[in-house]
Amino acid sequence: MTPASERRRHPRFDAWLPLRLKAVGGIVDPDPTLLLTLNLSKAGLCFHLPQRIEPGQSIEVEVTLLGAGPGGKNIFISSAGYIVRAESARRPGWYKLAAAFDESPSGSELDWQKVVAAIDKKS
Numbered sequence: 001m002t003p004a005s006e007r008r009r010h011p012r013f014d015a016w017l018p019l020r021l022k023a024v025g026g027i028v029d030p031d032p033t034l035l036l037t038l039n040l041s042k043a044g045l046c047f048h049l050p051q052r053i054e055p056g057q058s059i060e061v062e063v064t065l066l067g068a069g070p071g072g073k074n075i076f077i078s079s080a081g082y083i084v085r086a087e088s089a090r091r092p093g094w095y096k097l098a099a100a101f102d103e104s105p106s107g108s109e110l111d112w113q114k115v116v117a118a119i120d121k122k123s
Contacts, residue, residue: 017064024057044099045063048089053095053097080102
């Protein structure tokens with residue numbers, strides 16, 4: 001039985017994938033810092049960041065699948081969405097952020113679902 005506090009529509013998978021926060025609130029970061037995902041689902045992901053982004057704020061991220069492409073090349077998946085939760089992390093000055101995604105700037109609506117499907121197959 002699922003706890004009453006569980007509101008997620010899709011299962012989450014622990015995954016530590018390279019992540020770049022490319023834009024916040026429409027402002028593009030020309031040199032985004034390399035971060036790591038904590039977990040992800042078909043509809044979003046969770047990650048730590050040394051700045052707070054308010055819920056509702058739009059973001060664009062790029063997740064890297066290391067060596068998953070043809071010939072062992074990296075695959076880069078971009079997605080645009082918004083922050084749904086921001087809370088203090090255990091590490092002082094850092095925040096645990098959760099984001100939901102509605103669209104894929106890379107042109108394929110299915111890119112994000114492919115990432116999750118590949119991780120789901122391995123678990």
